[in-house]
Amino acid sequence: MGYACPVCEIPQQDEMHLANHLAFAAMLGNEDHEEWLDEHVPDWEGMGPGDLGERASAFAPEEEFEAVFEDTTGHDHGDPGRLENAIPAQRGRQAMGGETGEILAEAEAMTREMYESEEE
Structure with a gap:
């Protein structure tokens, strides 16, 4: 079971993954995701993934997906509380310039x- 993104229908494993997907897509310039968040969860920018996931999941019904999620494959992201594990792209940020x-x-x-804020 999981959630389909209410914008692009990409399967998300749980509320936390749904929140991160929506927020990162919006922050990286995907206008559809940003507009959806602004309309359905207007205060999304100030929320942590737990609160955002809870609110967003109300608009994304649970679905059963045939796809295998990473947590069932033995693939380990490490400690999700460590920023370098939460944002794999940040390792390459130094090589990027400008707006990106x-x-x-x-x-x-x-x-x-x-x-x-979630640790407090």
Whole structure:
């Protein structure tokens, strides 16, 4: 079981993955995801993944997917609380310049804030 993204229908394993998918897509410039969040969860930018996932999942009915999720394959992302595990793209950010680098830096900072606020 999982959730289909209410915007693009890409399968997400759980509420947390749905929240991260929606937020990262929006922050990286996907206007459809950003507009959906602005309409359905107007205060999404100030939420952590737990709260955002809970709110967004109300609009994304649970579905059964034939696809295998990473957590069932033995693939390990490591500690999700460690930023380098939460955002694999940040390792290559130094090689990117301009707007792409700025967007990734903003996403990194927002992710760090989300994890820190959930630890409190």
